[in-house]
Amino acid sequence: MSGLTESFVVAAFLAFCRIGGCFxxxxGLSSARVPTQVRLFVAIAATGALLMHLWDQILPFASREPAILVPMVISELLTGGLIGLVARLYMLALQFIGSGITMLIGLGGGAAPGIESGEPQSALGDIISLSALLLLFVFDFHHDIVRALVRSYEIAPVNVFFDPRRALVDVTDTLGESFLIALRLGSPFVAYAILVNLSIGFVNKLTPQIPVYFISLPMVIAGGLILFYFAVATMLRLFADGFLPTVLGV
Structure with missing residues (x-):
């Protein structure tokens, strides 16, 4: 094997480490519902498509020396994982507020394994998270992730080791902004839960001999579902609009 061929193989492997770590x-792609072979082939296909554009940024640093190659592989895996992690944190924020909404309107019980992930989740929260994920794919958010991977070679070159301090700042900023967006999405349901439970508490004090809470639970659920019917479109739109500024900073 010639030196150029070996350098090409090392460069392709380094690109695969960053792209595969992100995917x-x-x-979406990291879901347990997606077979491992599909994820592997998607990462290989994306690596082959992007390697020609990233050739000048990777090939000069493609070294076969183990003392240089091993730290570079670790750095590439961490860099790609960070890009995928910030997108995952934004999605987890929606799953969190989805679970909160179900509890606020009285549908907190009856959790089942989720569609996108195997973790137990309520039916309404699963509908919210799955709809938002499908909406992101419709708006080509995976293309934005690929663009972020290409731009990452300018911010974090291959010859520069992974910076944990900058990564921690990125994760912290993503968590803060995702929490604010999730709180804004769930604020109507928080206000609804406060008003309804406060009213039921007053009625229960006026008529202590009647179990008002258990009698009013179907009406609370019905009101919450009606509010969800009118608010879900705006929720998903705001969630999709906040993806690029929060995750990619554009």
């Missing part, structure tokens, strides 16, 4: 964690 391994990013929402």
């Amino acid at each position: 391994m964690i990013m929402p």
